[in-house]
Amino acid sequence: MEEVKVGVFLSDCGGQIAKILDFEALTKFVKDVSGVVLVARGSEFWRGQGLQAIVDAVKSKKINRVVVAETIPKISEVAIAKAVEEAGLNPHLMEVVDLKNHCAWPHIDTPEEATEKAKAMLLAAIEKAKLLEPIGKAEFPAVKAVLVIGGGAAGMQAAEDLAEMGFKVYLVEKEPFLGGLAAKAVRFFPTDDCAICIQSPASLTTVTQTSRKCVYRSGLSEIPNLNVLTNTKIVKVEGSPGNFKVTVERKPRYVDEKKCVACDLCTSVCPVEVPDEYNAKLSKRKAIYVNKLLVYPPAYVIDAKACKFHECAKCFQVCPTKAVNLDQKPEHVTLNVGGIIVATGFREYDPSVIKEYHYGEYPDVITHLELARMLDAFGPTSGVPVKPSDGKPAKRIVFVQCVGSRDRRWNPYCSSICCMISLKHATMIKEAFPDADVTICYIDIRTTGREHEYYYERAREMGVKFVKGRPSEIIHDPATNTLVVEVEDELLRRLLELEADLVVLATAMVPSEDAKELAQILDIELDQDGFFKEYNAKLRPTETKRRGIFICGGAVFPKDVPTASLHAHSAAVKAAKFLMNGKIVKDLKVAVVNQDYCGNCQFCPVTCPYGAIILEPKGDGHFTAKVSELLCEGCGVCVGTCPVGAIELSHLKSSQISAQIKALLSVNGTSKPLVLVFSCSECGHAAVDSSGMAMMSYPANVRVLRVPCTGVIQVQHILEAFKAGAQGVMVVGCKPDGCHYEVGSQKAKQRVEMAKMLLQAYGIEPERLEMLNLVFIEGDKFAEAAKTMSEKVEKLGPLQLS
Amino acid sequence: MTEEKPLDFAREITGRLGGETITRCYQCGTCASACPVTKTTERYNPRQVIRLALLGQRNDVLKGDAIWLCASCYNCQERCPQKVEVADVIYALRNMAIRGGNIPAIYTEFAAALMNEGRLAPMSKFLEKKRAEYGLPPLKPANTEALKKILAATGFDKIMFRKEGAT
Numbered sequence: 001m002e003e004v005k006v007g008v009f010l011s012d013c014g015g016q017i018a019k020i021l022d023f024e025a026l027t028k029f030v031k032d033v034s035g036v037v038l039v040a041r042g043s044e045f046w047r048g049q050g051l052q053a054i055v056d057a058v059k060s061k062k063i064n065r066v067v068v069a070e071t072i073p074k075i076s077e078v079a080i081a082k083a084v085e086e087a088g089l090n091p092h093l094m095e096v097v098d099l100k101n102h103c104a105w106p107h108i109d110t111p112e113e114a115t116e117k118a119k120a121m122l123l124a125a126i127e128k129a130k131l132l133e134p135i136g137k138a139e140f141p142a143v144k145a146v147l148v149i150g151g152g153a154a155g156m157q158a159a160e161d162l163a164e165m166g167f168k169v170y171l172v173e174k175e176p177f178l179g180g181l182a183a184k185a186v187r188f189f190p191t192d193d194c195a196i197c198i199q200s201p202a203s204l205t206t207v208t209q210t211s212r213k214c215v216y217r218s219g220l221s222e223i224p225n226l227n228v229l230t231n232t233k234i235v236k237v238e239g240s241p242g243n244f245k246v247t248v249e250r251k252p253r254y255v256d257e258k259k260c261v262a263c264d265l266c267t268s269v270c271p272v273e274v275p276d277e278y279n280a281k282l283s284k285r286k287a288i289y290v291n292k293l294l295v296y297p298p299a300y301v302i303d304a305k306a307c308k309f310h311e312c313a314k315c316f317q318v319c320p321t322k323a324v325n326l327d328q329k330p331e332h333v334t335l336n337v338g339g340i341i342v343a344t345g346f347r348e349y350d351p352s353v354i355k356e357y358h359y360g361e362y363p364d365v366i367t368h369l370e371l372a373r374m375l376d377a378f379g380p381t382s383g384v385p386v387k388p389s390d391g392k393p394a395k396r397i398v399f400v401q402c403v404g405s406r407d408r409r410w411n412p413y414c415s416s417i418c419c420m421i422s423l424k425h426a427t428m429i430k431e432a433f434p435d436a437d438v439t440i441c442y443i444d445i446r447t448t449g450r451e452h453e454y455y456y457e458r459a460r461e462m463g464v465k466f467v468k469g470r471p472s473e474i475i476h477d478p479a480t481n482t483l484v485v486e487v488e489d490e491l492l493r494r495l496l497e498l499e500a501d502l503v504v505l506a507t508a509m510v511p512s513e514d515a516k517e518l519a520q521i522l523d524i525e526l527d528q529d530g531f532f533k534e535y536n537a538k539l540r541p542t543e544t545k546r547r548g549i550f551i552c553g554g555a556v557f558p559k560d561v562p563t564a565s566l567h568a569h570s571a572a573v574k575a576a577k578f579l580m581n582g583k584i585v586k587d588l589k590v591a592v593v594n595q596d597y598c599g600n601c602q603f604c605p606v607t608c609p610y611g612a613i614i615l616e617p618k619g620d621g622h623f624t625a626k627v628s629e630l631l632c633e634g635c636g637v638c639v640g641t642c643p644v645g646a647i648e649l650s651h652l653k654s655s656q657i658s659a660q661i662k663a664l665l666s667v668n669g670t671s672k673p674l675v676l677v678f679s680c681s682e683c684g685h686a687a688v689d690s691s692g693m694a695m696m697s698y699p700a701n702v703r704v705l706r707v708p709c710t711g712v713i714q715v716q717h718i719l720e721a722f723k724a725g726a727q728g729v730m731v732v733g734c735k736p737d738g739c740h741y742e743v744g745s746q747k748a749k750q751r752v753e754m755a756k757m758l759l760q761a762y763g764i765e766p767e768r769l770e771m772l773n774l775v776f777i778e779g780d781k782f783a784e785a786a787k788t789m790s791e792k793v794e795k796l797g798p799l800q801l802s
Numbered sequence: 803m804t805e806e807k808p809l810d811f812a813r814e815i816t817g818r819l820g821g822e823t824i825t826r827c828y829q830c831g832t833c834a835s836a837c838p839v840t841k842t843t844e845r846y847n848p849r850q851v852i853r854l855a856l857l858g859q860r861n862d863v864l865k866g867d868a869i870w871l872c873a874s875c876y877n878c879q880e881r882c883p884q885k886v887e888v889a890d891v892i893y894a895l896r897n898m899a900i901r902g903g904n905i906p907a908i909y910t911e912f913a914a915a916l917m918n919e920g921r922l923a924p925m926s927k928f929l930e931k932k933r934a935e936y937g938l939p940p941l942k943p944a945n946t947e948a949l950k951k952i953l954a955a956t957g958f959d960k961i962m963f964r965k966e967g968a969t
Contacts, residue, residue: 406828406883407884408883443830469831470831470835472836495834
C-alpha cells in the first residue's frame with residue numbers, strides 16, 4: 001500500500017480567528033504529527049489561491065491525504081472535493097474541520113483553551129484522514145421509460161409531460177376509459193371549465209396550441225411515446241429503481257380499439273340493460289357501451305358481468321367492421337420502466353354507514369357525484385336535479401357538509417374540496433333554476449384557494465341559504481314523499497326542520513379501493529388515512545421512500561384539479577430528473593458487510609429504512625447480509641444495529657471512529673473534564689454550527705465527533721469514549737420524527753438508554769450520558785446543554801474506571 | 803366575560819371521568835339538533851353547555867340548571883362526529899357541581915331516600931297492590947345498615963349533603 005502523506009491546510013478565515021487561536025502553536029503541533037508532510041496556512045482554502053495550493057500539492061504527488069481547516073465544511077468541502085478529484089486524487093481522501101464555528105467563536109473568551117481544543121480537532125482529522133480509503137463510483141442503468149398508474153386528471157398530465165420530454169410512457173388505467181373521477185364532475189372550479197378538459201400537448205401539428213382541449217380531441221393518444229393501456233391493472237413489480245419490470249394484466253375489452261368506429265349499432269341491438277355506474281346508476285346502459293360520447297379511447301367495451309356472450313352475440317353480428325371479439329382473453333404484459341408514478345386518485349366515501357342520514361335507504365338522499373351527473377347536460381337527467389324516488393324535479397335542495405369527514409368515527413381529516421363542490425353545485429342550480437330553494441348546512445365553509453371565496457360570495461348573492469349547523473337526522477315523510485333535515489341554526493340558537501325534495505351529502509373523499517394492494521405491490525407506504533405517503537411533506541412532496549417511485553394528485557390527498565395538475569407536473573419533473581441521464585451514478589458511500597463475522601441474524605435487514613439489505617444463503621445452510629449498493633443511502637443505521645460489528649460504512653469505518661475518539665480526547669488543555677459529543681451530520685451538526693455562528697459560548701472541554709447519522713453509533717462507541725478519557729458523552733441527533741434517515745435518531749435513543757443501563761451496572765453514573773434532539777435554530781439549546789453537562793461531570797468528580 | 807383562564811376549567815373537566823373528550827368539540831351543533839330536551843325547552847342546549855365550559859364560564863355551567871336537564875338518552879353522543887362523549891361530559895359536570903355544593907333539591911331527596919329506605923322510589927300501598935296483581939312477591943325491607951356503611955365508606959353522604967360554599 002502506498003505510504004500515507006497528509007497535507008494540512010489551515011485557514012485563519014482572513015485573519016479573523018487568528019486573533020483567538022494561536023496559529024503558530026497549531027502549525028508547530030501539526031508538523032510533529034506522524035504522517036504529516038505538509039502544513040500550510042492561508043486566509044482561505046476552498047477557492048482561489050488557497051484551493052490552488054491544495055491542487056498543486058496533490059498534483060505534484062507531494063500529498064495523498066488532504067486535511068483542511070475551513071469554515072462551513074458543508075459548503076467548502078464540496079469545492080475542495082471537486083478540485084482534489086480533478087487533480088487526480090480520490091475525493092474521499094479528504095477531511096474538513098471547522099475551527100471557526102466549532103472552536104474559535106464558541107470559546108472566544110478562553111483563547112488558550114480554544115487553541116488546545118483546536119489541536120485535538122486537527123489531530124482527530126489527521127488520524128481519520130490517515131485511515132481513509134478511496135471510494136469508487138458505480139453506475140446503474142436507468143431505463144428512460146415511465147409507468148404512470150391512473151388515467152385521471154393527474155395521471156394524464158404527468159404522462160403528457162414525460163412523453164413530450166422524450167420519455168417512453170405507459171399510461172395505465174384500470175377502467176375502460178380515461179378521465180377518472182374528475183371527468184364525472186361536470187365542471188371544475190375555479191374556471192368553470194368542462195370536466196373533460198385537459199392540457200393539450202403542444203408538439204402536435206394539427207392540434208391548435210391553446211392551453212385546453214377536451215380529452216378526446218387533445219391529441220393525448222397521438223403523442224408518439226405515449227402508450228395508453230386502459231382496462232389494465234398492475235399485477236407485479238420487480239427489479240430496482242431505474243430498472244423496474246412491471247407485469248400488468250390487460251382485461252379483455254372484447255372490442256378491438258383499432259377497428260371500432262363507434263357507430264353505436266352494437267348498443268342498439270344489445271338486449272341487456274344494467275344500471276349505469278358512470279352515471280351513478282341514475283340511468284341504464286347496455287352491456288356493450290361507452291361512458292359518454294367523445295371519450296378516449298373512442299371504442300366500445302363489453303361489461304363481462306352483464307353480457308351473455310355467444311348466447312346472444314347480436315353485437316358481433318351487427319358490427320360493420322368486425323371489431324367485436326367475444327373470445328378475447330386477459331393478457332399479461334411486462335413493461336420495462338425506469339420510474340413509476342402513482343396517480344390513482346381518490347373516491348367518494350360511501351356514506352351509508354352514517355345511519356342518521358339514511359343514504360342508500362331514502363332514494364332522495366344522494367351524494368355530490370350523483371348530483372354532478374344530474375347537472376351534466378349530457379347526463380341521465382339532462383341537467384335537471386330530480387328526485388330519484390319519482391323522477392320529479394327537485395325544487396328544495398339541502399346540502400349537508402362534512403359527511404364522513406372531519407368525523408372521528410369515519411375519516412378524521414377535512415377532505416378540503418367538498419365546500420367548493422357544494423358552492424359550485426349550488427350556484428349551478430341557482431343559475432339554471434333561480435326559483436330553486438337551496439340551503440347549505442355547514443360547520444365551517446372553507447374556501448382557501450384562489451378565487452374560491454368569490455364562489456361563496458356569488459352563492460350568497462344568488463340567494464343560497466347558509467345554515468351554520470350539522471344536521472343530526474334526515475327524516476322521510478312517506479305521506480308527502482318529502483325529506484326533513486333536522487338541524488340547529490347555531491347563530492339563531494333555533495332548531496330547524498328543513499323540508500327538502502333532495503338532500504345532497506358532501507361526503508368525505510377517501511383513497512381509491514386498490515390503494516392498499518398497490519402500495520403492497522410497489523412496496524411504498526400509506527399514511528394513517530390510507531393515502532400514499534410522500535417522502536417529505538415539505539421538500540419532497542411527490543417522492544416516496546422508494547427511489548424511482550413517485551406519487552401525485554388525489555392519491556396523496558384529495559385535491560381540486562388545478563392542484564392535482566401542479567402535483568402531476570412536479571412528479572413528472574422528479575421522474576425526468578431521475579432518469580434523464582439514462583444511468584444512475586453514485587458514490588459508493590455504502591455499508592459493507594464483513595462476510596467472516598456476519599451470520600444468520602435479522603437485525604440489519606429489518607432495521608434498514610431503505611430495504612437495501614437482504615439475507616443471502618451462504619451455501620452451508622447459513623445466511624449473510626447483502627447490501628444493495630443502489631438502494632443503500634449510507635446512513636449507517638445497520639452499523640449501529642449489528643451485534644457483532646460485521647457491517648461498517650465505507651466512508652466511516654469503525655477504526656476511523658475509534659481514532660477520532662482517541663485523538664479528540666488526547667489533548668485537554670483545560671482544567672475541566674472532557675466531554676465528547678457524537679453529532680449526526682444533519683440537524684445535529686447544524687445545531688452545533690449555529691451555536692458557534694452566533695458565538696454562544698460553551699466550554700472548550702466539549703469536543704464534537706461527526707457521524708453521518710446518530711443511528712450509526714453503537715453502545716461500544718459510547719463505552720470507548722469513556723475508556724478514552726471522556727467524563728461525559730452527549731449524542732446530538734435530529735428530532736425523532738425528523739431524522740434524515742427515518743429511524744436513526746430513534747435507534748440512537750434506544751442505544752443511549754441501553755448504554756445507560758450498562759454504565760449503571762459498571763458503577764458509572766448514567767447521567768454522564770445524554771441524548772439531545774436538536775435542529776439548526778436550536779444552537780442555544782446545544783450550548784446550554786454542553787455547559788450543563790460539563791458542570792455536571794465536574795461536580796460528579798473524575799470517573800473511576802477499574 | 804372570562805372569569806378565569808378558559809383552559810383551566812377545561813383541563814379540570816378533562817381530568818374527570820367522562821369529561822376527557824370535551825376539548826374535541828368544534829361546535830357543529832349535531833348534539834343540539836339531536837337532543838329531545840332542546841326540542842322542548844330553551845333552558846338546555848348541550849352545544850351551549852360545552853361552549854360555555856370551554857370559555858371558562860364556571861359559574862354559568864356549574865350553578866345553572868342546564869346540566870340537570872339532560873335526559874341521558876345518549877342521542878348526542880351516538881352522533882357526535884368528534885366523538886365527544888357529550889352525555890358523559892354532562893355527568894362529569896354534574897359531579898363537579900355536586901362537589902361544589904350546587905345540587906338541586908330533588909337529587910338530595912333521592913339521596914336521602916336511598917340512605918334511609920334503601921331505594922329511590924318510596925314504597926306505597928298502591929305499588930304493593932300492583933305488585934300483587936302482577937304476581938310479584940312483596941318487597942322485603944332493604945338492608946339500610948349495610949348500605950349506609952358502603953355509602954359512608956365512599957364518602958357519598960358527605961358529598962351529597964354538602965351545602966353550597968362549604969369546603
